[in-house]
Every structure is written in C-alpha cells, then in structure tokens.
Amino acid sequence: MTIRFSDAHVDTWRKEGAVVVPEFFNDKEIKDVTKDFEIIFPGRIAEDKALNKKKKGEFGNKLPLQLSGEPMGKTTMDQFKNFENIPFDCSSSLNLIAVHPSLIEFARSALKTNDVRLYQAQAWAKFTGEADFDQAFHCDFGNHTLTVPSQDECLNSITFIIYFTDVKEEHGPTHYVNRTDSNGFEGMKRFLKNREDVDHQKELRRFERSAAGPAGTLLAYGIDVFHRGTNLTEPGGYRYAMTSCFKKAGNDSIGYTSWPWHFTKPWQNIFENATPDQLNCFGVPMPGDPFWNEETLSLAQLRYPNWNMSEYR
Numbered sequence: 001m002t003i004r005f006s007d008a009h010v011d012t013w014r015k016e017g018a019v020v021v022p023e024f025f026n027d028k029e030i031k032d033v034t035k036d037f038e039i040i041f042p043g044r045i046a047e048d049k050a051l052n053k054k055k056k057g058e059f060g061n062k063l064p065l066q067l068s069g070e071p072m073g074k075t076t077m078d079q080f081k082n083f084e085n086i087p088f089d090c091s092s093s094l095n096l097i098a099v100h101p102s103l104i105e106f107a108r109s110a111l112k113t114n115d116v117r118l119y120q121a122q123a124w125a126k127f128t129g130e131a132d133f134d135q136a137f138h139c140d141f142g143n144h145t146l147t148v149p150s151q152d153e154c155l156n157s158i159t160f161i162i163y164f165t166d167v168k169e170e171h172g173p174t175h176y177v178n179r180t181d182s183n184g185f186e187g188m189k190r191f192l193k194n195r196e197d198v199d200h201q202k203e204l205r206r207f208e209r210s211a212a213g214p215a216g217t218l219l220a221y222g223i224d225v226f227h228r229g230t231n232l233t234e235p236g237g238y239r240y241a242m243t244s245c246f247k248k249a250g251n252d253s254i255g256y257t258s259w260p261w262h263f264t265k266p267w268q269n270i271f272e273n274a275t276p277d278q279l280n281c282f283g284v285p286m287p288g289d290p291f292w293n294e295e296t297l298s299l300a301q302l303r304y305p306n307w308n309m310s311e312y313r
C-alpha cells in the first residue's frame with residue numbers, strides 16, 4: 001500500500017485539530033467516484049447565479065448577524081438537499097471510498113489504535129444557486145456526542161471531508177480555524193454560551209483558513225474544531241464531497257449513524273466488495289472472531305448470497 005500521508009500530517013491534526021492533505025486520492029479513484037456521484041445525484045442542477053440569502057434577509061424573522069458589513073451565514077436544511085448515507089445504488093467506488101485502506105490507516109494513527117469504527121459516511125453534492133451554503137463557525141460535537149469534546153483527542157474522533165471535484169474559493173471550500181488560534185479566546189466556552197456570538201465569529205474570521213484544493217484533497221478535523229461551509233459562487237459550479245468519520249472501537253460516547261438502522265439500503269454493494277478490514281469498520285466481526293461459527297457463517301451467507309466469505313470460514 002502506498003503511504004498517502006505523513007507523520008507530520010497526523011501531528012498537525014493532533015496539535016491543531018485540522019490538516020489538509022492535497023492529492024490524497026488519485027485520478028482513477030476521483031474519476032470512478034465522480035461517475036458514481038453523477039448516478040446518485042443526476043442532472044447537475046447548478047444555476048448561473050449564487051444564492052445569497054443573507055443579502056436578501058431570508059433567514060426568518062431574525063435579522064442575520066452582521067459581520068463587518070457582511071451578514072453572517074447559517075446552517076440551514078436546504079444546504080443538505082443532495083446529501084445521502086452509504087450504501088448507495090452505484091458501483092463499489094463510491095461505496096467503499098469512506099473506508100479506503102489509507103483512510104483507515106490515517107484514523108488508526110490519529111486515534112492511536114488498531115481497532116477503529118466508521119460512524120458516519122455521507123455523499124454530499126452542492127450546486128451553485130441550490131442554497132446559500134455560507135455557514136457560521138461551529139464545531140461538530142453537537143451531533144457526534146451528547147456531552148462535550150474530550151481533552152484527549154483519541155477519545156473523540158476524526159472526521160474526513162474529501163473533495164472529488166476541484167475546489168477553489170468559488171466552489172465552497174470548508175474554512176477552519178486551528179485549535180491553537182481559537183483556544184486563545186476561549187472559543188468553546190463562548191460557543192456553548194451563545195452560538196451566535198458575533199464578536200466570537202469575528203475573532204474566528206481573523207484566523208480562518210481554507211481547505212480549498214484540487215479533486216482528491218482530504219481535510220481531516222476533530223469535533224472540537226471551528227469550521228464552516230462556504231457558499232458556491234462559480235456560475236454552474238458544483239462540489240462533490242464525501243464525509244467519513246472514525247472513532248475508536250468501543251467508544252460509546254461518540255455516535256451518529258447506526259448502520260443496521262439503514263437496513264433497507266443496498267448493503268450487498270459493500271459486502272460483495274469490501275475486505276474484512278473494511279467490513280470491520282462497520283462492526284462486522286473479523287475472521288477468527290468467536291462470533292463466527294458454522295451457524296452464523298451459513299446464515300450470513302444466506303443474507304448476502306454473493307459475499308465471498310472464504311476468509312471467515
């Protein structure tokens with residue numbers, strides 16, 4: 001396996017909570033995944049003009065918050081119109097990209113364990129004019145844990161956002177703030193006290209970095225890191241991205257997706273193409289695990305008739 005990241009990337013993630021790795025995925029992977037995006041989000045309905053709800057004052061009856069003249073963005077449901085959980089009705093390329101061996105390796109190294117679980121994986125297409133994608137700075141811990149982030153990053157998790165199209169500023173790259181910058185002004189306390197603290201948002205803006213990069217770029221960040229989605233302004237522009245979140249196995253304080261809850265989805269696309277290591281990320285016991293005996297092997301084979309179970313027997 002070719003190494004796609006360095007110790008320095010993992011060290012930066014550990015220290016700053018975020019790191020961008022350009023060219024993590026190669027041209028063939030990008031091409032195949034892009035083809036799958038066109039299948040699950042057909043039609044590429046991008047407009048010539050960006051939608052700017054902030055200017056139009058369309059954020060309900062509450063006035064949008066002013067940020068040095070420019071109103072502040074907001075997370076809204078219409079940003080998630082083309083947002084889908086795995087498994088997908090398409091090839092194994094998109095179905096398995098969230099558990100690519102190099103992502104698993106990155107997660108293992110970051111979380112300092114061999115035993116990792118995938119707990120979120122979504123394909124997300126954004127199109128110019130479909131929504132105003134500008135968000136305010138926020139941390140993701142709100143829907144990844146019921147409490148607050150641990151001070152030990154290994155007890156939290158690692159989120160990857162991967163771009164499969166070229167993402168320049170006009171294609172809505174994720175913006176983020178390094179932990180050492182946001183810690184300086186007690187960011188987490190202020191965020192918990194008031195999510196819409198304009199002064200806090202202004203301070204975060206001073207340290208804002210962009211994850212913009214060519215197709216294949218990976219952004220890795222933590223649930224305690226301030227970041228925000230930005231708007232797509234390129235006429236006819238679009239951004240294809242995949243999210244992939246890992247936690248240490250057995251960490252019950254972190255969660256988001258319960259895979260069996262999505263049982264009506266085409267799991268055979270994953271079972272028929274994944275390695276035991278990849279399936280283990282979804283909680284499928286590894287070959288040799290006491291779970292596997294004659295009975296469970298034959299019943300599992302009935303559930304997934306085309307799953308090659310030779311390594312489990």
Ligand SMILES: O=C(O)CCC(=O)C(=O)O
Nearest residue numbers: 172173174227228229230
């Ligand atoms: O799409 C992005 O770039 C980031 C979106 C985000 O941070 C969120 O919706 O929580």
Ligand SMILES: [Fe+2]
Nearest residue numbers: 138139140227
């Ligand atoms: Fe977020």
